[in-house]
Amino acid sequence: MITFHKAKNYFQLQGEGSTYLLGVPPNGDLHHLYWGKPLSASALKKLLAEWKKRSLETEHHVSREFQRREYADFGHNDLRTPAFQLEHADGYRISEFLYDSFQILPGKPDFGPGPSSRAEEADQVQTLKVLLKDKLHKLELDLYYTLYPSRNLLVRRTILRNRGSKPVSILKLSSASLDLPPGPLTRGPQAEGQAMPGLGTKSTEAQTGSWRLVRFPGRWAQERQMKEGPLQEGTLRLESRRGISSHEMNPFAMVSRGQSDEEKGEVYGFALATSGNWLIETELFRDQTLRVNAGLNDFNFKWNLGPGKAFVSPECVMAYSASGFSGISFNLHRFIRERVIGGHWQYRPRPMLLNNWEATYFKFNHEKLMRIARAGKEAGLELFVLDDGWFSKRDDDTSSLGDWFVDKRKLPRGLRGLSDDIHGLGLKFGLWIEPEMVSPKSLLYKKHPGWCLHVPGRRRRMARSQLVLDMSRPEVRDYLFETIGKALEEARVDYVKWDMNRSLSEVGNEVLTPGKQGELYFRYLMGVYDLMDRLNRRFPKVLFEGCSGGGARFDLGILHYHPQIWASDNTDGLDRTFIQYATSFAYPPLVTGAHISSVPNHITHRSMSLKWRALVAMSGNFGVEADITKWRPSERKELADYIRLYKEIRPIVQFGDFYRLENPYQSNRASWMFVSPDQRKALVFVFQVKPPKKGEKAEGFKLKGLKAGLTYELQNGGLKQSGEKWMTKRWLPGIFKNPKNPHACELFHLTARR
Ligand code: DGJ
DSSP states (O other): OEEEETTTTEEEEEOSSOEEEEEOOTTSOOEEEEEESOOOHHHHHHHHHHHHHHTSOOSSSSGGGGSOBBSOOSSSSOOSOOSEEEEETTSOOOOOOEEEEEEEEESOOOOOSSOOOOOOGGGTOEEEEEEEEETTTTEEEEEEEEEEGGGTEEEEEEEEEEOSSSOEEEEEEEEEEEEEOOOOSSSSTTGGGOOOTTSSOOOSHHHHTOEEEEEOBOOTTSOOOOEEEEOOSEEEEEEOOSSSSOSSBOSEEEEEESOOOSSSBEEEEEEEEOSSSEEEEEEEOTTSOEEEEEEEOOTTOOEEEOTTOEEEOOEEEEEEESBHHHHHHHHHHHHIIIIISOSTTTTSOOOOEEEOHHHHTTOOOHHHHHHHHHHHHHHTOOEEEEOSOOBTTOSSTTSOTTOOSBOTTTOTTHHHHHHHHHHHTTOEEEEEEOTTEEOSSSHHHHHOGGGBOOOTTSOOOOBTTBEEBOTTOHHHHHHHHHHHHHHHHHTTOSEEEEOOOSOOOSOOOSSSOGGGGGGHHHHHHHHHHHHHHHHHHHSTTSEEEEOBTTBTTOSHHHHHHOSEEEOOSOOOHHHHHHHHHHHTTTSOGGGEEEEEEOSSOTTTOOOOOHHHHHHHHHTSEEEEESOGGGSOHHHHHHHHHHHHHHHHHHHHHHHSEEEEEEOTTTSSEEEEEEEOTTSSEEEEEEEEOSOOOTTOOOOOBOOOSOOTTSEEEETTTOOEEEHHHHHHSOBOOGGGTSOSSTTOEEEEEEEEEO
16 A cells, blocks of 8 residues: 655555655655554654654755665765766756655556566555656656565666756666665664664664675576675675676675574565666665665666656565565565566476486487487476577587577488477477577678677677677567577477577677667667567467576566576586575575486586485476486486476475575575465475584474464374474474485475364
């Protein structure tokens, strides 16, 4: 429910377990008042009274720095990191946007091209649009807040409109920006009213309310590692400048007021629905107020906005939890499953796939692929995916990208011949593509050397021997739509893996005018989305999986088009336990591609047991990535058993709720669980990631997400107790009490009994 309180000039965005308040002080700015647990009437009264006192601009000092601002500017008397920056035609970079009006809209408006989460009637979603105006330049800022009350989520966007007669350059335009006051929120003398330090008052809040950050940095084959720690005074930029959301940092982060864990603490999550250069920036000010700006990266960005034009920022999904990280994940997972991903596959069980990449790399032919596919079919798999190397003369990664026609040396009967044979086995057929790339050794490059991103006269730097096509150009997208579309049609594909294997460099082109070169990163990204959209429309029943050298483009933007994403090229069971654990903070296991591969692992050379590899793969969107014809019969049989098991548990893993129980980054075990939508079945996965230290007391864990009043029985007549007991009393399965196997692992089933 969104309300405007006229008498006191503030907006209230009321979720079921959260309140967000912003207000308009006498000077016409926009102030952030509160984001947190629902407030009691007296706490609200106190908060508003303090705001009133504080909201007067005194002019005697840098007074706006003492205000908690919403979407702050720069250059007047708040010198903190601004939410936006513009350069006007007269060269000045000072803008002054003041509050003008608001609208409360039912549902969620259509923001045009690009990724956008949906709202359905049952969500009871409303959108607040706050209009700010810079009268001098006739510019307007529309701040949008879409509230999903039952998820305690806000989806924010910003639009800049040029109503004037001169162009303006956008140097920065965050999707969301706010100042979070320090704690404590619920304890201590200042309790719920959120005292506001800064106006010369002595405050101890710096200690009690200090901010912490959870981020997900990584690198190739080690994507999304969890890192938690205190924020220090100053500005911190979590970002990508690579043109993809990146291996190095995921566009999702959480800040918490003081120490938080899975169950405790006030946590604020920010997930960006964009897949290129992004920025989540925090500035911890001297009074411990935390400013957060999130949106497109301002680095190397300059957008020329002509008269009559508008620029729409991507979405930022903001989540609040009063009960630690688990509250953020629970709501984000459901939101992603229900309102971010869509299309034919949204609620359909995802097929268990067999991919030939680690099995053959580039060395395959029709017969070899069929042998592997037959073994996959025998084991119970459902979809065969032909990875890189099927086109032109692609015998290694140095050539042929862009030439999307079949290599008849490897596949003499063409893609159609192979797909017919695969379909004949009763398997679905999938194909790998990397549309955004061109190899200098290719017919496409020979014909159109100007189609790649480049700066005239400068070297074109390669990565993986390839250059990046300029996806901002419609003729490039048309070529890809035609050639790739033809291949997919001919092959009658059921699935496509869309790869993207390098960061962008020399981001320039000869089509845009000099003043528009700063737009190219974003134009590239919108071009990618456009091609994804066109191919989705042309092949509405095809399942698309996103991929970027493993998991370098794992974000809500891609998920809008591709309902699953390959998590990492690292298929080593142990490393995957950490990657998938950390990935789960924002992303549900349904969207996370997780495959069993052969040992020793192709990257780490480690050999984890098949059981471990299978349990990790079963905790996500399951697949196999190996030449299983080379496996021993006993291994193939064991694999077939896991495949059968996954078929049984798939509805719970893919469409149930996920809970983390033990954190492998902080303990010797990883454990997590899934609960079926009706809460009658649960699956508990436990992994001993490190041997326990000598003499260490083995502590157990409590389960989550069960119904307190139901009785749940561990499989086959094991422990039987109420949901309440499972959730309040620690439990440690026997094999982990004194594990002889340094890498013991197990899956436990729980079923509700009457
Ligand atoms: C990177 C992907 O992550 C791999 O799974 C594989 O498809 C290779 N590219 C193929 O070049």
